[in-house]
Amino acid sequence: MRFEEQVAEGVAVPTDGWDFSWFAGRATEERPGWGYVRLSGERLGRADAVLDVDTGGGEVFAEALSRAARVPGVVCATEAWAPNHALASAALEPFGGAVSMVDGAGAPLPFDDGTFDHVMSRHPVSFPYAEAARVLAPGGTLLVQEVGAGSNRALYEFLMGPQADDDAAYLGRLRARVSGAGFEVVGLRDTLTRVEFLDLAAVVHFLRKVLWTVPDFDVERYRDRLRALYDHIAEHGSFVCHSRRTLVEARKA
Template sequence: MTFDEQVAEGLAVPTDGWDFSWFAGRATEERPGWGYVRLCGERLGRAGAVLDVDTGGGEVFAEALGLAVRVPGIVRATEAWAPNHSLASAALRPYGGVVHLVDGGDGALPFDDGTFDLVTGRHPVAFPYREAARVLAPGGSLLVQEVGAGSNRELYEFLMGPQANDDDAYVDRLRARVADAGLEVVDLRDARTRVEFFDLAAGVHFLRKVLWTVPDFAVDRYRDRLRALYDHIAEHGSFVCHSRRTLVEAKA
């Protein structure tokens, strides 16, 4: 396929939800060894009331609920983007889940203090640890998998040029944020995993879907660098970068 054909294909794919099945055969991403969905499913089986923050299309949370030995009696989620809210509502309805459409700007959670005994989040844009601590009951647990600092740095610097880099301090900053929220860190793990794009269409779709990678991404703005990416993939067979994932487990 030509450069223009691949760009057009990447632009045509809907970006709603967090279903990445379209990337099959076009891109791969290694997963961290700890297995977030499995861990989440184990903890859900012991919970009575659970909240999933920034649930996206609800696909991942629903998968974890499906692994739980017992579905919690109260299942709630938040989402800030209206198209995802509809998807998540449908995905979580079989588990009695209710999804609250929220303003993602201030991180406020529309729940009373001490409502939940488990709060989860996978790949939140900015997880609201203080709010999570507030809505957790005493002794409640938190399980979050963050997108770590510098995730896919090779990709965004290929397009944007060199960017500020304080990646090495990220884990210490994160640990401090959790502690400052009044939560006790039980486990904190950090992993860098291989990501590989086999065509430009996958790169374009990824950049549209995962907006924080290149926040001002637009094809016209980055056309020259996208053509360079197209040429790189043609020469080398793929473009390789590395995602970063950080697991946080804490208690109130």
């Protein structure tokens, strides 16, 4: 498929929700060895009231709930992007879940103090640790899988050029942020996972869907670099980079 056709296809795919099934045969990404959904299911089976922050289309939260030994009595989620609200509401309806809209990433959570005994999030844009501590009851637990600093650096630097690199200080800053919000850090795990793009359409769709990778991404703005990326894939068969995932396990002090 020619360059313009691949660009057009990547632009045409809807970006609603966090269902990545469209990428099958076009891109692959390794998953962290700890298994976020499995861990979430274990935690949910022990919880009575749970909140999922930045739930997206609710797909991951719903899968974790389906694996739980029992469904918590109170199931809530938040989402900042309106098109995802209906998707998440439908995904969580079988579990009695309610989805609240918030103003944006890191916004105050619309719940009373001490409402939940477990708060979770997978790939939040900016997780509100202080707010999570506020809505958790004393002794409540936290499970967050962050997109780590420098995730997919090879991809965004291919497009944007060299960027500031303070990755080495990232884990220390994250630990301090979690502790400073009033949590005891129980575990902090960090890993790199291989990502491979097999065509340019997958790259374009990924950059439109995962907005923080190249924050000012626009096809026309990056057309020349996209052309270079298209040529790279044609020559090498794919484009390889590495995502970074960090798992935060904590307990409210």
